[in-house]
Amino acid sequence: xxxxxxxxxxxxxxxxxxxxxxxxxxxxxxxxxxxxxxxxxxxxxxxxxxxxxxxxxxxxxxxxxxxxxxxxxxxxxxxxxxxxxxxxxxxxxxxxxxxxxxxxxxxxxxxxxxxxxxxxxxxxxxxxxxxxxxxxxxxxxxxxxxxxxxxxxxxxxxxxxxxxxxxxxxxxxxxxxxxxxxxxxxx
Amino acid sequence: xxxxxxxxxxxxxxxxxxxxxxxxxxxxxxxxxxxxxxxxxxxxxxxxxxxxxxxxxxxxxxxxxxxxxxxxxxxxxxxxxxxxxxxxxxxxxxxxxxxxxxxxxxxxxxxxxxxxxxxxxxxxxxxxxxxxxxxxxxxxxxxxxxxxxxxxxxxxxxxxxxxxxxxxxxxxxxxxxxxxxxxxxxx
DNA sequence: AGTGTAGGCCAACAACTGTTGACATGTCGT
DNA sequence: ACGACATGTCAACAGTTGTTGGCCTACACT
Numbered sequence: 001x002x003x004x005x006x007x008x009x010x011x012x013x014x015x016x017x018x019x020x021x022x023x024x025x026x027x028x029x030x031x032x033x034x035x036x037x038x039x040x041x042x043x044x045x046x047x048x049x050x051x052x053x054x055x056x057x058x059x060x061x062x063x064x065x066x067x068x069x070x071x072x073x074x075x076x077x078x079x080x081x082x083x084x085x086x087x088x089x090x091x092x093x094x095x096x097x098x099x100x101x102x103x104x105x106x107x108x109x110x111x112x113x114x115x116x117x118x119x120x121x122x123x124x125x126x127x128x129x130x131x132x133x134x135x136x137x138x139x140x141x142x143x144x145x146x147x148x149x150x151x152x153x154x155x156x157x158x159x160x161x162x163x164x165x166x167x168x169x170x171x172x173x174x175x176x177x178x179x180x181x182x183x184x185x186x187x
Numbered sequence: 188x189x190x191x192x193x194x195x196x197x198x199x200x201x202x203x204x205x206x207x208x209x210x211x212x213x214x215x216x217x218x219x220x221x222x223x224x225x226x227x228x229x230x231x232x233x234x235x236x237x238x239x240x241x242x243x244x245x246x247x248x249x250x251x252x253x254x255x256x257x258x259x260x261x262x263x264x265x266x267x268x269x270x271x272x273x274x275x276x277x278x279x280x281x282x283x284x285x286x287x288x289x290x291x292x293x294x295x296x297x298x299x300x301x302x303x304x305x306x307x308x309x310x311x312x313x314x315x316x317x318x319x320x321x322x323x324x325x326x327x328x329x330x331x332x333x334x335x336x337x338x339x340x341x342x343x344x345x346x347x348x349x350x351x352x353x354x355x356x357x358x359x360x361x362x363x364x365x366x367x368x369x370x371x372x373x374x
Numbered sequence: 375a376g377t378g379t380a381g382g383c384c385a386a387c388a389a390c391t392g393t394t395g396a397c398a399t400g401t402c403g404t
Numbered sequence: 405a406c407g408a409c410a411t412g413t414c415a416a417c418a419g420t421t422g423t424t425g426g427c428c429t430a431c432a433c434t
Contacts (some may be wrong), residue, residue: 005410007410028213028215028293029388032393041412044413045413048396048411053393072211100311101294102290104344105293106212111345113356115346116301119346137348138390139347144336145336148336149331150336152335153328155330157291159331160324161324161325161327165325180363180364185361187359187360192380193431194382215409218421220420229382232381234422235381240422
């Protein structure tokens with residue numbers, strides 16, 4: 001176990017500033033200079049600690065969706081609601097998700113990271129829900145399409161009706177959709 | 188009626204190249220120089236005809252969703268399927284939609300354009316479907332969230348299961364969702 | 375035929391980008 | 405107290421960006 005280094009606070013400040021900038025501006029417009037200014041350090045420190053801009057993004061975009069174990073849910077009819085609720089929570093308290101979405105749209109490394117996050121974290125959760133079903137990845141992609149679509153319209157594009165919709169209404173509308181994608185027979 | 192100018196072919200070439208670049212690269216990485224190179228003209232011509240980069244984007248991102256009149260549909264239960272099919276068509280033969288999506292995520296002018304397109308084109312179609320209903324904008328936003336979410340995962344992020352899904356399967360899965368958002372009672 | 379003007383090209387600008395290396399400062403073990 | 409090493413600062417680099425103004429060319433009208 002590596003002992004705490006004196007520079008850890010600087011590293012952390014850089015990461016936090018980077019996450020904010022990537023989330024607010026996307027990859028290109030989030031400049032190393034602006035990130036360094038936010039973190040109150042010299043731009044060259046970013047290079048020293050993270051190699052280059054890609055390395056910084058890789059470090060800043062590490063994320064754990066913290067998906068719950070849906071098989072442990074007493075009421076199997078509520079998996080859709082639970083999942084929507086969980087994603088709304090995650091999106092609202094972790095700007096990395098918005099950063100990932102913004103960067104993934106214009107940067108191939110960001111898109112790749114987005115793909116692997118969903119394949120490695122959402123995929124297994126969906127698979128465990130219907131053991132032996134070969135179409136689990138497809139169902140996971142359908143879930144992702146609705147979840148990401150709502151995040152896009154509500155938190156990034158900010159379509160007024162999507163922004164104004166109360167959280168409970170979002171859950172009420174989206175839960176049956178997600179439930180359908182997860183549990184319905186193939187149409 | 189203004190007579191055809193000699194420069195119209197150049198203007199058109201610039202617009203076409205701009206649409207391609209914006210769709211492929213987003214706003215920041217679609218440089219005026221690259222667009223000019225594609226159109227086989229000098230970068231200064233872009234400025235002469237469109238003022239600046241923002242003006243070029245405004246001109247290149249004009250779009251008509253060509254939404255069908257859903258009230259004229261004989262079978263009211265098929266509005267969801269018709270809409271999904273229509274959007275898949277539009278997305279696959281008009282790169283402006285991808286450009287709008289890519290730019291809207293990192294550029295405020297792009298996001299504004301996206302908002303107005305959906306408010307002015309999708310909004311009325313949804314409103315006409317349930318006359319007198321006050322929640323039409325909300326339903327339109329829900330439809331937008333699912334449509335844009337699928338476009339995002341399939342055409343931009345390229346999640347493999349979403350890319351591999353045959354067109355007919357996409358329609359079969361998404362149609363009930365859209366139908367629900369358009370016609371279900373408030374949950 | 376001559377001329378005004380629209381169309382087009384070239385070279386340059388100032389600002390900004392990621393990135394680098396040299397140099398100063400501080401901290402720690404000895 | 406001294407040297408080694410981590411931490412931080414400064415200035416500069418080469419390249420790219422949007423944008424501008426001057427200049428040349430070819431067409432259209434009288």
